[in-house]
Amino acid sequence: DAGVTQSPTHLIKTRGQQVTLRCSPKSGHDTVSWYQQALGQGPQFIFQYYEEEERQRGNFPDRFSGHQFPNYSSELNVNALLLGDSALYLCASANGQGAAPSSYEQYFGPGTRLTVT
């Protein structure tokens, strides 16, 4: 049973550049959420995708955008990178959007560590 996978594991970019991060959800999961985690902080919610649409969004600027594909995999794009975008970017998957509490359980990939210089 494949877990959540993310690529790349590490990335170094320069200010002003653009970056694309990728995520494949856990087998059987159809909902993907993206988080940004700075050192010493809890994960900050960026957005969530379901049925190829952005369903929820956190307090992140439009420079952060995403996409979900028919196979449920997802991409996170960040434009015009700033030094403050340096963080661990985590992808989490869940099963369904129903009322069952278990549909809120999220399983994380290993993350992509982005460094902006």
Next chain:
Amino acid sequence: RKEVEQDPGPFNVPEGATVAFNCTYSNSASQSFFWYRQDCRKEPKLLMSVYSSGNEDGRFTAQLNRASQYISLLIRDSKLSDSATYLCVVNRGGNNRKLIWGLGTSLAVNP
């Protein structure tokens, strides 16, 4: 007031000790509660889900108090491998599927 609050610690305990963490949440509509464990520079891993008044899994017990709007995590017979940050997570409630994360409580179990 933050939506989810935890004591950041650190908690330093000897092996074999019992340690408890508390987490308070502000939204009375929240229905789903979780404890995640995160090791340094690793991803969070789901430790326990709390849907009713409580849940027990081996040495770990989570309890929910809806009236006072807090959840707790009790770890008995602490192991060195329990050293990590423990994150309290709460759903916002209703049709909002956003999860709200606490900043985490740091635990160090010492030999």
